[in-house]
Amino acid sequence: MKIKLPSLIVIMFFLIVASLLQGILTDPRASAAWAAEKKPRAPDTHFIATPHDVVEIMIRLAEVKKTDVLYDLGSGDGRIVISASKKTGCRAYGFDLDAGLVELSKANARKERVESLATFEQKDFFDLVLSHVTVVTLYLFPELNVALIPKLEKMRPGSRVVTHDYGIEGIDPDVTAYIHRKDGRSYNIYLYTTPFRQSSLTVLQKWFGKDKKQQ
Ligand SMILES: C[S@@+](CC[C@H](N)C(=O)[O-])C[C@H]1O[C@@H](n2cnc3c(N)ncnc32)[C@H](O)[C@@H]1O
Numbered sequence: 598m599k600i601k602l603p604s605l606i607v608i609m610f611f612l613i614v615a616s617l618l619q620g621i622l623t624d625p626r627a628s629a630a631w632a633a634e635k636k637p638r639a640p641d642t643h644f645i646a647t648p649h650d651v652v653e654i655m656i657r658l659a660e661v662k663k664t665d666v667l668y669d670l671g672s673g674d675g676r677i678v679i680s681a682s683k684k685t686g687c688r689a690y691g692f693d694l695d696a697g698l699v700e701l702s703k704a705n706a707r708k709e710r711v712e713s714l715a716t717f718e719q720k721d722f723f724d725l726v727l728s729h730v731t732v733v734t735l736y737l738f739p740e741l742n743v744a745l746i747p748k749l750e751k752m753r754p755g756s757r758v759v760t761h762d763y764g765i766e767g768i769d770p771d772v773t774a775y776i777h778r779k780d781g782r783s784y785n786i787y788l789y790t791t792p793f794r795q796s797s798l799t800v801l802q803k804w805f806g807k808d809k810k811q812q
Contacts, residue, residue: 637719640694644673647736647761651776651784652680658772658788659732659757661685667732668692670722670745675702675715677734682706682714687732692720727752736761743767750793758789769794 647655655677661667663686669677672691679702682689693699699719706715723744727733728751735742735758742765749758749765764770764787772788 637694641741642738644698646673646676649676651761652677654776655734655759655761655786656681656684658774658786659759661687661732663687665731666729668730669734671737672702672717673698675705675717678715679706679709679711682711683709689715691717692722692725694719694721731756733758739763739766752791754791756791760787765789767796769796
């Protein structure tokens, strides 16, 4: 049987593709790398929603206005982003690693008719650039807030960071609000403005540390 040259090229192409695929499927390291590339990493913390009345106070405390660009880092069901854009007309963006929560947020934005202002993306907040952002909202564990300081510090002077429950260790807030509800629940909100002020305690610790080294 005589095989023509074009058919031979097609057969060789399929053989090469098949052997590459077999390599990926049988080599555990190659298949792990393939899976890692396809699958986003697990979130650093699970989803707990900020109550709606607390969201409202966060937005008011940060004095969010139409010209602001707001980012919620770890946006959950999208309530902060949706509420900010609905109340002030600002452009607001939510980022979360959980694909299901991102889809839920988009559906919630459509329900509230703010999909032109409220945008959601499945993205790791550690991969974001914040230099053009004027308001950041956070409801994360303390160590995550601290890990985000180098990014938050890149925001323009006068930008606001408002956090729920945990503050940013080492930075002095402009305002600390304690909300005590009639149902017995209480919430803390912290407001910071860039450039950040190092907390007096941190300054003292550094000062004493330096003093000790000189002795
Ligand atoms: C405590 S919830 C806060 C939700 C929302 N901001 C609120 O206050 O209602 C934290 C959210 O951060 C998300 N998350 C955790 N680590 C993340 C990361 N590295 N990048 C993006 N989202 C993350 C979680 O999936 C979760 O939805």
